[in-house]
Amino acid sequence: MSHCDDCALAAARPAGNGQGTRTVAIAGPPNCGKSTLFNRLTGLRQKVANYPGVTVEQRVGRARLDNGREVTLVDLPGVYSLEPRSEDERVAHSILTGKMQGVPKPDAVLLILDSTNLGRNLMLAAPILAMGLPAMILLNMADDLRARGGAVDTAALSKQLGAPVVLISAIRGEGLEPVFEFIAGDSGAPTPADLPPLEDVPQCRAWAARMGRRASYLPPAPPIWTRRLDNLFLHPVWGPLVFVAVVVVVFQSIFTWARPLMDGVQGLVTWSGRWIGAALPDSPIRSLLIEGVWGGVGAVLVFLPQILLLFLFIGILEDSGYLARAALIADRTMAKVGLQGKSFIPLLSAYACAVPAILAARTIENKRDRTATILIAPLMTCSARLPIYTLVIAAFIPERSLAGPFLGTRAAVLLGLYVLGFVAAFATARVLKSSILKSERQPFMLEMPPYRRPTLRSLALRLVDRSKIFLRRAGTVILIAAIVLWALAHLPLEHGKLPPIASSFAGIIGHAVEPAIKPLGFNWKIGIGLISSLAAREVIVSTLGTIYGMEADARSLGLQQALHRDLTPGGAIALMIFFAFAMQCMSTIAVVRRETGGWKWPAIQFAYMTALAYGGAFVANRLVTAWLG
């Protein structure tokens, strides 16, 4: 598990002309378009790197220059200052000073600032220039500045700061030629006319104002559209209604819009499986390919469109600036359980995946708030639960309209499962924050960025990124699990022939755990699924795909119908409840261990969530069975 291979490799990789690769850090405050610039400069040549010893995940990428050379770019966390107080600031500070293990000291810095709010943004230039690294100041959002009637004399500002200054628009890709020249060449240390005492904020602000004045900075008119949109999104009545509507639309569309795409993938998997099945002679190899690989991995691949759609929605909410408003609306609710609005953003991204959510918790300054957020994040309904939810819902819940075309029973059940995870997370937070993780309330300060139109480019990059992660998982964890499972399900051989699944190793294991899970309404096949899904939640679907694929009559029915025939309604609901609460994910356990610095919290978390899952499934099975008579 050497996390640092990638970044060490990138740092040590000799460039085309034999020189070592230059490393350039990208610094800037939050909401200034830092990530957009990073994506612009690196395109798809980027990866997330983990540095050993510290709890941080950093994006590292390579920018290709005209002469074919490459420059390593390190994306620093967005910070308002370089005083190392929060985890983000500590990371930014130690990378820039070359104290971060595994990252070479940057040869230069790109400081990206929001040109529409230069007064306050320029404050960050003081500590950066004081470090003495060659620096270029990029005034981003030039298009916005112009459109709203603002202006700045970059030559004059450059003279004052003693470093090159350029106006750019990272979104449109305008003005980037000098940036490529800067990262390629050797420039000297900055020579600012004067610098303020860094520990004195009012003096730093006065310095920034002076610099702006000397560069004839004309601030732009206020963003009219942001004000107009906030009149709606932060309206006392309409605001919360829009909030709820956004959530409902996301869920309904995940179910309805993704369907044709999922059917398409399903058709492709079935068709190719049949084609291979027909082309190969009957042999264990064919069985492995069809039942193991196609049945297993294929069953999971079908959910890619749905997961991408969820990420698309989260991307739009984040890029547009609505997420900050949502955090504002949610703050009161968060405060009730002892957390704050800032925890809302990691928790919302936990709907996609707990791993980035746990990393996003780094922006929370208070350590106990951060630990509480990390502990409850896996209870939020991540996208890996969607496959099993979708499968069971489609098999057991009849589709009926609840509110015209807007909400059907299936979407409502799915929404209910999401709410359940949310309630469990918040109840847990409440308990944690009033007991072992009690702390003084931290002040909530959150900047509301102006609304911006999300660009296709950045949304597409997110989706490509997510597809890569999903396919890598499908090709590694899920493929290995599928092959191991196939082997367990087909061995030991009986008189040189494949055994029926019930007398295979998998069957033996499944039957061994059956007494423990019988009260939940699960049979031994589900038991095999539960064990294999300890690797990753979606593995249960591939496992069931393999197991039912082995039964001749079930194979003709398809997984949905096979499940419908094999499981009681009580057991089916209990299965979804189990997955709502259980911590069936190795990646999450690993990242919690890294972020909390030990096995204590992941162990507590795993035990707690498993107990909750078992109890919840038990109650659900009893209730549903009693209700249906």
Place this chain on the structure above:
Amino acid sequence: MQASVKSPARHSKARHQPANLVELRAGEHGVLERLDLPQDIARRLMELGFLPGYPVTAAHSAPGGDPRVFRVDGSEIALRRETARHLKLRQQPIAAD
């Protein structure tokens, strides 16, 4: 005639002297005087633009009025009531305009 129209407005303005950010009504502004908060929190707020001598305007809020967004130094920052209470505003002499 004009004076009689103006004076009630001036009176009500004089009566409503917000002492801190919480007392600002939506759309109203005041000049920040000082931050009565522990140093590290005050510093963080100052980095966000809440500097003594700068005008602060109250804007939208979450349902129920807490937290509220404040416009300061070119950006919009949301603060909870419990924090905003400690950001004191400069008191204008009643006669001044």
